[in-house]
Amino acid sequence: MLNATLNERHFRRLSEFIENEVGIKMPATKRVMLEGRLRKRLRALGMSSFDEYVEHVFSRDDGEIVHMIDVVTTNKTDFFREPDHFRYLQEQLIPRHLPEGWGLNEPFKVWSAASSTGEEAYTLAIVLNEVAQNRRDFRYRILGTDISTAVLHTAQKAVYPAARVRPVDARLQKKYFLRSRDRDAELVRVRPELRRNVVFHRLNLMTPEFPIADRFHVIFCRNVIIYFDRPRQEAILSRLYSFLVPGGYLFLGHSESMAGLNLPLVSVAPTVYQRRKNTNREA
Ligand SMILES: C[S@@+](CC[C@H](N)C(=O)[O-])C[C@H]1O[C@@H](n2cnc3c(N)ncnc32)[C@H](O)[C@@H]1O
Known part of the structure; x- marks a missing residue:
């Protein structure tokens, strides 16, 4: 069971990036949602803290950004929707x-x-x-x-x-x-x-x-x-x-x-x- 928590500083860094790059609004109320979704990425990468994860996201090899975008976007859709x-x-x-x-x-x-x-x-x-x-x-x-x-x-x-x-x-x-x-x-x-x-x-x-x-x-x-x-x-x-x-x-x-x-x-x-x-x- 992974207990890593996304602190205020990390949340601000990630949310600013997501708002600027993807456009999605990330007010403070979304912190818990973001933490939950990103835990899946930590698990997949075998990481135990957001310190490690945030470093990884902004490292020169930015391959993680694509995965992060995948988990933060809401993809609900349907055939013949509306x-x-x-x-x-x-x-x-x-x-x-x-x-x-x-x-x-x-x-x-x-x-x-x-x-x-x-x-x-x-x-x-x-x-x-x-x-x-x-x-x-x-x-x-x-x-x-x-x-x-x-x-x-x-x-x-x-x-x-x-x-x-x-x-x-x-x-x-x-x-x-x-x-x-x-x-x-x-x-x-x-x-x-x-x-x-x-x-x-x-x-x-x-x-x-x-x-x-x-x-x-x-x-x-x-x-x-x-x-x-x-x-x-x-x-x-x-x-x-x-x-x-x-x-x-x-x-x-x-x-x-x-x-x-x-x-x-x-x-x-x-x-x-x-x-x-x-x-x-x-x-
Ligand atoms: C809720 S779905 C809507 C799907 C479909 N248009 C519909 O109405 O059923 C929103 C989609 O927008 C995509 N999306 C979010 N931000 C985007 C961006 N900056 N550029 C392109 N697609 C984006 C998401 O990945 C997601 O698949």
Whole structure:
């Protein structure tokens, strides 16, 4: 049993680093949570004190930082989480823009900007694949990014416990997931026809320049900025805005909002915002 405690000084050092690098707010009330989560790292490294651990984090070999980020991020997600968004995409947004050639002249491009373990990106793939089955010339590409390497690994494998796909309609489950041959394993894998349209990369939303050449018709940035303070939220959303095509859409989580932010986006549905068509502003 490991009894190491995270003292005030160490907490301040780590929390400042996490706030500045990852963006996640770390008020003093999070000390116990941070201590609990980091104990797992101490155990994995065979360390018995936070003195030793904090030294290790800030040593020249910063490989531990990636692990620390993995344990401090909250990765909760689901297939078809906040289902209104997917209905809006399929029933309103795409039909509205098909006549302009979205998805026809060039692939319909979507970015899941805090993709966690991949459920959001694969839900988008299911919805877009359904569109493609009714419009044979419709093509799509999905980019999933996250700061945590652990969640990206799961997203890339696309293997989930069968219970995770329960929110997916039974017809779509059958169509888009393969059951593991080992019946006892109770695992499913996303089918290759969806996987080949989805790529995942590591990206920290706090980096001032995103190394991404594409512009997107739709960006999902859901349930992540809630962990950031207002100036950081504004900086990130402003950067994401510049990656939308004119008329493109930004989806936030249901408890997040653009209220008070000075960006040329108009609200078109709850937590769905559209970039005005006649703006060329680069953030
Ligand atoms: C609660 S999950 C949300 C997943 C998905 N968007 C959803 O709504 O279901 C938040 C994700 O944001 C990621 N995250 C936190 N800080 C980040 C940052 N600075 N850059 C990129 N991703 C970040 C976390 O690793 C985590 O996977």
